[in-house]
Amino acid sequence: xKRKFDQFVLRVDPILCDGFGHCxxxxxxxxxxxxxxxxxxxxxxxxxGEIEILKSARLAVxxxxxxxxxxxxGRRTP
Amino acid sequence: xxxxxxxxxxxxxxxxxPLSLREHEETFxxxxxxxxxxxxxxxxxxxxxxxAGFATSKKVELLAGLRGHHKVVVVNAMEGEPVGHKDRTxxxxxxxxxxDGAQALAGLIGARRVSVCVSRKESTIIHHVQRALHERELxxxxxxxxxxxxxxxxxxxxxxxLVHWLNDNESMPQYRPTRPHVLHxxxxxxLVVNAETNAHVGLIGRFGxxxxxxxxxxxxxxxxxxAVSGAVYRPVVLEVALGTPLRTLLSDAGxxxxxxxxxLGGYGGAWLSGEHLDTAYCAEALRPLGGTVGAGxxxxxxxxxxxxxxxxxxxxxxxxxxxxxxxPCAFGLPAVAKxxxxxxxxxxxxxAVLERVRERCEVIEGRGACRHPDGVVRLVKSAMAxxxxxxxxxVNGVSCAAATASRQWVAVPAxxxxxxxxxx
Numbered sequence: 343x344k345r346k347f348d349q350f351v352l353r354v355d356p357i358l359c360d361g362f363g364h365c366x367x368x369x370x371x372x373x374x375x376x377x378x379x380x381x382x383x384x385x386x387x388x389x390x391g392e393i394e395i396l397k398s399a400r401l402a403v404x405x406x407x408x409x410x411x412x413x414x415x416g417r418r419t420p
Numbered sequence: 421x422x423x424x425x426x427x428x429x430x431x432x433x434x435x436x437x438p439l440s441l442r443e444h445e446e447t448f449x450x451x452x453x454x455x456x457x458x459x460x461x462x463x464x465x466x467x468x469x470x471x472a473g474f475a476t477s478k479k480v481e482l483l484a485g486l487r488g489h490h491k492v493v494v495v496n497a498m499e500g501e502p503v504g505h506k507d508r509t510x511x512x513x514x515x516x517x518x519x520d521g522a523q524a525l526a527g528l529i530g531a532r533r534v535s536v537c538v539s540r541k542e543s544t545i546i547h548h549v550q551r552a553l554h555e556r557e558l559x560x561x562x563x564x565x566x567x568x569x570x571x572x573x574x575x576x577x578x579x580x581x582l583v584h585w586l587n588d589n590e591s592m593p594q595y596r597p598t599r600p601h602v603l604h605x606x607x608x609x610x611l612v613v614n615a616e617t618n619a620h621v622g623l624i625g626r627f628g629x630x631x632x633x634x635x636x637x638x639x640x641x642x643x644x645x646x647a648v649s650g651a652v653y654r655p656v657v658l659e660v661a662l663g664t665p666l667r668t669l670l671s672d673a674g675x676x677x678x679x680x681x682x683x684l685g686g687y688g689g690a691w692l693s694g695e696h697l698d699t700a701y702c703a704e705a706l707r708p709l710g711g712t713v714g715a716g717x718x719x720x721x722x723x724x725x726x727x728x729x730x731x732x733x734x735x736x737x738x739x740x741x742x743x744x745x746x747x748p749c750a751f752g753l754p755a756v757a758k759x760x761x762x763x764x765x766x767x768x769x770x771x772a773v774l775e776r777v778r779e780r781c782e783v784i785e786g787r788g789a790c791r792h793p794d795g796v797v798r799l800v801k802s803a804m805a806x807x808x809x810x811x812x813x814x815v816n817g818v819s820c821a822a823a824t825a826s827r828q829w830v831a832v833p834a835x836x837x838x839x840x841x842x843x844x
Contacts, residue, residue, distance in 0.1 A: 355595045356746035357789045376783050377755075380747035414597075 347415035349387040352399045356380075358410035365411055369402035371395055387416060427635065428659035429643050430619040434513045438548045441555040444516040451520045451625055454527040458484070461528075461621065463629035465641045470496060470577075470614030471686065471715040473703055474600075476621065482600060483529040483611045490608040491531035493563070494586070495522045497538045497545070497615035498570065498577030501686040502737075502833050504717045506645035507615040509657040511538070511545050514619065515552040519565065521618030524625045526563040529611055534565045537582055539572035571842045574687070574741035578790050579603060579612040581743070586610075589844045592743040593790035616645055616716070635661035640702040644713065648673035650683070650720035650829045662702040662713075666692075669701055675720045681727055681806050683830060685714020687734050688795020690802035691727065710802050721829045726822035727807030728814055731800060732760040733832045738796050740835050743843070749793040752784035756800060763814050764823055770815040778804070 352372050354365070361379040365372075372395065374382040388395050396413075403411045433439060433447045462477040483491060495518060497507040511518060522534045536553070538545050546569060553565045568586060575581050576591035583603040585591045594603075603610045613621075620642060624632050633641040640662040646669065649655035653674035660669055670677060679694045684706065692699075692711045699705050703713050721730055739753035759777045767773055781797045788794065804811065813820060821827075 353597060355597070355789075356748065356787060357593075357595045359747060361747050376748065376752075378747055378751040380751075380787070382783065382787070 345390075347390060347417055349389050349416055349418055350396065350399065351385060351387045351414045351416065352383055352402065353412055353414050354381055354383055355410045355412075358408045360408050360410075362407050364405045364407060365402040368405045369395075369398040372399055373402060387418070390415070427643055427661060429623055430510060430517060430616065430645065431513055431657070431659045438512050438515050438552065441516055441552070441559070444514065448517065448623070449626060451524065451622065454524050454625065457524055457621075457625050458528055460624055460629045464624050464632040465629075465639075466617065466620055466624065466632065467640065467703075468614055469616040469620070469644060469716060471688075473713065476613065476617055479600075479611060479613070480525060480528055482602065483609055486602065486609050488609070489530060489532060490606075491526075491529050492533040492535060492605050492608045492610045493522050493526045493529070493531045494579075494582060494605070494610050494612040495519075495534065495536040495615055495618055496577060496579065496582060496612055497536065497549075498572070498582060499539065499542075500572070500574040500577040501715050501717055502574075503649050503655075503719055503831050504647045504686060504715055505655075506647050506657050506716050508542060508545050509647075510615055510619055510645065512548050515548050516555075517619040517622040518615050519552060519556060519618075519622075520625065521621035522565075522613070523562045524621055525611060525613060525618070531608075531611065532563050533608070534563050535568050535586060535605070536565060537568045537570060537586075539576065540569045541572045571844065573743075573841065573843065574738065575743055575790060575792050578792070580790065582612060583610055585844075591843050592745055593788075593792070595789040637663035637700065637702050637704070639704045640713075644716055646673075646701070646716045646718050648675060648718045648720065649831060650718075651676040651679060651722040651725075652720055660701065663700045663705070665697070666699055666701055667697040669718065670697070670720065673718075676722045678723070679720045680723045680725060681721045683717070683719035683721065683730075685712040686717040686795075687738055688792065688799060689714040689717065690798050691731075691806040692802075693806045694723075710798075710805065719830050724822060725827065725829045726820050727803055727810040728760065728764055729810075729820070729823040730828070730830045731803040731807070732757065732764055733828065734830060735760055735796055735800060737832045737835055738792070738799075740838070740841075742792060744838075746788040746793070748784045748787040752780060753793060753796055756780050756784070756796070760800070763811070764820075766814070766817055770817075774811070774815060
């Protein structure tokens with residue numbers, strides 16, 4: 343079976359974000375912090391198969407006090 | 421009518437006062453109906469003149485493909501760049517050309533409303549536009565025009581900030597997760613087009629794509645307005661063909677023929693070393709050198725100016741003009757400005773400060789909702805590359821005559837206190 347999406351990116355709305363830093367605690371493999379406490383998220387997509395990373399990304403999304411994070415699913419262009 | 425308008429084109433018939441509608445139609449002829457304009461626009465290869473240089477035909481196509489009749493055309497004459505005055509010059513010369521273009525674009529995408537946005541501090545321009553709109557109202561045809569006067573802020577002219585102001589009276593950029601993104605005024609999709617681009621559309625509608633391509637290069641056809649300031653006889657706005665060598669541009673403007681560097685594109689643009697004067701003024705020739713056409717701004721810094729000092733002043737002002745919505749911009753830009761100040765004044769370990777500026781630039785880039793921080797980062801990075809000598813001098817503690825005497829070439833407005841910044 344061919345799935346519709348096979349990768350995801352964690353994205354932050356920089357306007358909503360207030361630099362609480364929860365996302366860095368919950369998903370350290372995806373989110374770094376800068377010297378002011380704001381998240382640095384690499385735009386590189388992660389394969390959906392990496393279930394542990396996806397789980398921590400979900401935790402980060404749910405744990406964000408400003409609800410500034412979301413998971414964007416995409417498809418690797420063949 | 422046979423076309424004899426050569427350069428200047430959009431500034432044609434400049435008489436020191438705005439042309440009335442009757443004079444305008446005598447000069448340029450009446451605007452024909454928008455039958456083939458979509459094809460002509462695409463063939464002309466016109467790109468936006470507001471800074472980003474996005475193809476206008478693509479923008480129009482995107483909007484024309486949407487359903488609904490409540491679309492709106494937004495004419496962006498905000499001119500946030502303190503050293504730029506091309507849109508002002510255009511509106512106080514040929515205001516009807518801009519309105520013609522807006523009307524044609526409204527016809528293309530099916531909009532019934534046109535908002536002309538001029539910043540509040542330009543009372544003369546507002547007066548000119550009001551007068552031009554009144555003349556059109558007496559004519560009674562075409563879309564409904566309205567004049568909007570947002571406050572003057574650097575980022576207020578950014579398209580999402582402008583649309584935000586039209587919606588909520590707040591001149592702050594919005595987050596757009598996907599690009600290209602269609603902005604909405606209320607529930608109406610909005611086509612935001614720079615004033616100069618509108619004027620070019622007004623001419624393409626009359627004389628066609630082939631005429632438009634007679635000047636300029638294949639990749640960037642047409643002419644463009646450039647505001648030249650700094651080490652010049654007096655600041656001017658020139659209309660030049662894209663692809664004109666910078667040397668010609670400087671001599672036309674009466675500028676220092678052998679400058680140390682040029683600031684291209686505006687405060688969020690890039691420095692270009694004075695060695696590259698034979699480069700053509702167009703996006704494809706400047707890109708390999710890190711330069712940009714941007715918002716049509718050129719500031720000449722002569723050999724006795726200090727590049728680090730000029731950059732610091734710009735960055736400090738730009739940091740203050742941040743809307744303070746995104747952390748990397750609100751905290752990062754003042755930090756970079758502070759570092760540059762430390763470099764200028766001297767410190768115990770200037771090499772570490774220099775390294776920190778580089779690191780901070782990397783961290784800030786691409787993390788704002790709009791391109792404001794990216795522009796500043798580009799400026800600082802290009803300053804590092806171009807003003808190596810000035811920066812080395814400051815790092816080694818050589819006394820800098822220009823910085824000590826506060827000799828300034830780039831005009832930077834006074835810094836307002838954060839609480840005095842008007843956003844609505």
